[in-house]
Amino acid sequence: MARVLVLGAGFGGIAAATRLRSLLDPSDEVVLVDRSTDFVMGLHKTWEVVGAHPLEEGRRPLAALRGRGIDVRQASVEAIEPAARRVRLDGAWVDADAIVVALGAETVPQVVPGLAQHGVNVWDRANAGRARDALAALERGRLLVGVFGTPYACPPGPFELALLARDALAARGAQVSVEVFGPMPIALPVLGPAESAKVEALLDAAGIPFHRGQPATSVGAGVVHLADGRDLAFDLLLAVPPHRVPRVLVDAGLAPAGGWVGVDPRTLATPFAGVYAVGDATAITLAHGLPLPKAGLFAEAEGHAVAERIAAEFAGREPTATFDGTGTCFAETGGGRAVQIDARFYADPPAADVQGPSEGAMAGKAAFEADRLAAWFGR
Secondary structure, three states: OOEEEEEOOOHHHHHHHHHHHHHOOOOOEEEEEEOOOEEOOHHHHHHHHHOOOOHHHHOEEHHHHHHHOOEEEEOOEEEEEOOOOEEEEOOEEEEOOEEEEOOOOEEOHHHOOOHHHHOEEOOOHHHHHHHHHHHHHOOEEEEEEEEOOOOOEOOOHHHHHHHHHHHHHHHOOOEEEEEEEOOOOOOOHHHOHHHHHHHHHHHHHOOOOEEOOOOEEEEEOOEEEEOOOOEEEOOEEEEEOOEEOOHHHHHOOOOOOOOOEEOOOOOOEOOOOOEEEOHHHEEOEOOOOOEOOEOHHHHHHHHHHHHHHHHHHHOOOOOOOOOOOEEEEEEEEEOOEEEEEEEEOOOOOOEEEEEEEEHHHHHHHHHHHHHHHHHHHOO
């Protein structure tokens, strides 16, 4: 009997655990560990904020995965000894034959003075209801959607949120302007100037200014202070705080302080035998020098590749599964439409194509959530 510890029940962790369970011998253990009791996709968090769909519609209990033969444990990962392949969970050490690190990235609003006090961290789903209520109460003034550091999870997300918030405000006649700011030189640098310009054109058409290349230094009551000395006033600030790797991964020697877990771009292997890492906790540098986006679709594909490699290793076969850096995601633009982004990020140079907006892409986005929830948790 062998045991795989999957640390983290986000996209990458659940994808790895379910694929492992389908590939391994029934006597092998697949242990999925997370502090939370449920799973919710980030897209449903945005829908909650703008009042489109309640968060509860997309919530699924992790305990449902036990019916698939996965040992789901609600616990905190307190320490990892990657060379020994063991993990301390709520005070107890658990040994493993393989470990999949899928702990994601943490948002840290506290590193920007005043942000936690004066902004709403919309990248934390615990704040979705607060953001929804604040947006619903806003009748006039200025809404800022602010990016306070890169890289961050779901790069198109802040622009999607701004477009959907504008629609929601306009639908009820609120006299509120919507603006976006961040340190990025263009909206989505990883896509390249031409494809990023398509996203910026959508903002322009919606009357949403994008303040590019504007890092913030601090936040006061109703004002964001920018590095160039200018201020942006606001009545509501929906913030994407800086992200960082969980401290336990730094302490374990899997990530440097201030950095991310380094992995082989195709196998997702760490320098420690039998230890892999997937998803937002990792850093993969592309041919143009920018990082692979932190996005659920890539974490899912990485989780599948790692699961297949582990299964082959347990069976005594040479692993051949790899992650190829391709994927398709969707970003809503309002009015029941979305753009479809097809990416080939391991190409040299990396390539992407933004198509739409269209109602078909919007249907594709809805199916993206529904298909995965059904595959993982059942209908």
